[in-house]
Amino acid sequence: VINFGSKSALLQALIQGPSYGLELIERIKESSNGAIKIVQGSVYPTLRYMEEEGLVESYESEPLAIRGGRPRVYYRITAKGMRVAQKEANDVYSLLKPALGEA
Amino acid sequence: MIWEIMLSILFGVSLLLTLATLRHLKELRIEAENARQRIEMLRAQFGKTRRGALTIGWPRAEIIRRELVAEEERLRQAEKEQSRYQVLIRFLATEAPARKKSALRILNAWGAILPIRLATEDLGDYREDIENRANRGERWLLLLRVLTAILWTGINTVGFISKNLLGKATQSHRKKSPK
Numbered sequence: 001v002i003n004f005g006s007k008s009a010l011l012q013a014l015i016q017g018p019s020y021g022l023e024l025i026e027r028i029k030e031s032s033n034g035a036i037k038i039v040q041g042s043v044y045p046t047l048r049y050m051e052e053e054g055l056v057e058s059y060e061s062e063p064l065a066i067r068g069g070r071p072r073v074y075y076r077i078t079a080k081g082m083r084v085a086q087k088e089a090n091d092v093y094s095l096l097k098p099a100l101g102e103a
Numbered sequence: 104m105i106w107e108i109m110l111s112i113l114f115g116v117s118l119l120l121t122l123a124t125l126r127h128l129k130e131l132r133i134e135a136e137n138a139r140q141r142i143e144m145l146r147a148q149f150g151k152t153r154r155g156a157l158t159i160g161w162p163r164a165e166i167i168r169r170e171l172v173a174e175e176e177r178l179r180q181a182e183k184e185q186s187r188y189q190v191l192i193r194f195l196a197t198e199a200p201a202r203k204k205s206a207l208r209i210l211n212a213w214g215a216i217l218p219i220r221l222a223t224e225d226l227g228d229y230r231e232d233i234e235n236r237a238n239r240g241e242r243w244l245l246l247l248r249v250l251t252a253i254l255w256t257g258i259n260t261v262g263f264i265s266k267n268l269l270g271k272a273t274q275s276h277r278k279k280s281p282k
Contacts, residue, residue, distance in 0.1 A: 041255025
């Protein structure tokens with residue numbers, strides 16, 4: 001079953017390196033040429049869900065003045081997350097092969 | 104699910120009320136300005152009519168005087184109603200730094216009642232976004248961002264607390280950054 005939603009998009013974006021909500025939204029927007037836009041309010045619930053699944057793990061940065069003295073919470077992909085991301089990418093690629101003229 | 108629907112409805116109603124209030128305020132401002140211009144014109148006419156009363160006649164002067172009284176009353180009413188929205192008018196008239204300060208004050212108060220993780224992650228991002236927008240001078244979007252932040256963090260809090268009650272929430276975000 002191919003289920004490519006915001007979870008998959010976040011996972012693919014995290015392959016590029018650890019990041020936090022706002023930066024991940026921008027990263028996905030840029031990587032997809034603006035075609036995929038993630039709603040800001042849904043990013044962290046999805047990341048927390050992915051953390052429970054063991055696909056990502058989080059850590060805090062130093063407190064920042066721009067965030068009112070609170071730290072940023074960065075997420076990075078785990079080995080399990082990487083396997084899932086690669087499988088999803090392969091599945092989507094197989095699906096898109098005819099459209100790409102590679103069937 | 105029911106909470107999400109209720110919060111969405113609440114947000115929608117608040118947004119509609121805000122838009123309706125802004126529209127009403129705009130109408131009031133236009134009405135007051137029109138009344139002021141008309142009063143100025145009528146005063147000038149009334150002065151001329153009194154001076155030329157012998158040629159124009161007092162009935163004309165009386166009509167203008169009545170119109171003047173009516174316009175002055177209209178202006179008084181518009182100004183009185185406008186004064187009821189002083190807080191909102193002051194907020195709309197403020198510059199980006201002052202508005203940012205108000206927006207952050209609201210978010211700080213809201214953050215105090217949110218679970219720490221949501222206040223750090225979700226609300227922290229909204230706060231950072233508001234700071235960036237204010238620095239770019241986007242003062243009109245700040246209020247909307249505050250409303251969006253309150254809506255989404257409210258919805259996420261309901262989900263987060265429900266999950267915590269079921270004992271599924273994770274604590275691994277407490278890990279410190281790798282050196």
